[in-house]
Amino acid sequence: MKPALRKIALERIQILINSAISNAKMNPDLSQRQASLAQRICTRYKIRVPYELRIVFCKKCKSFIAPGINSKIRLGRASVKSIRISCNLCGHTYRKIIPQ
Template sequence: MKHAKRKIALERMHVLINSAISNARLNPDLAQKQASLARRISTHHRIKMPYELRINFCKQCKNFIAPGINSRIRLGRTPLKAIRITCNFCEHTYRKVIAQ
C-alpha cells in the first residue's frame, strides 16, 4: 500500500511540474501554485523530489523558475564547462557542471 501511494505521489508531482512549465509564460501565478503544490506533496509524503523536478526551483528563495522565462541561463567559458542559472526573483546564481 505504501509503495502505491509513493508511486501516485511521484506521478502527480511530474504532472504538476510539467503543467507549471507549460503555464509559466501565460499564467505565472498558476504556475507558482502548481509548483508549490508539487513541493507540498513531496514533503507531506516524505518523498525526495527527483532531480529533474528539483532543478526547476531556486536553491535560495525556493520559488519555481521556468528555464528562460523567469530565470536567466548562461553557458560558462571557463575550462570547466558549466551552466549558470540566475533566478529573476532573488538574483541568486548557481552553476551546474557539464560532464565532458
C-alpha cells in the first residue's frame, strides 16, 4: 500500500476520534459510530491502532469511552508513568503505560 494512503487514513482516524470525543456528551450514538468507523479504517488499512484510539475503547465491553465523560482517567503514582482508565459503562479498570 502507498504510504500516502496510509497517511490519509491516519488523518481520518484522528479526525474521527476527535469528533467522537467532542460528541460524546451531546450525541453519544454519533460518537459511538464515529469511534467504530475509526476502528474499521484501522483494520481496513492494516494500520496499527494509534494510542489515542486505544485508550478510548474499553478493553472489556469494547464500547467507546470518552475520557472524562464515560471513563475516569487517573494518573498512577509509581515511577513508571501510567494511567488508570475506568469504564463507567461496565466498571472495568485497566492500566496503560504512557509511551515516552
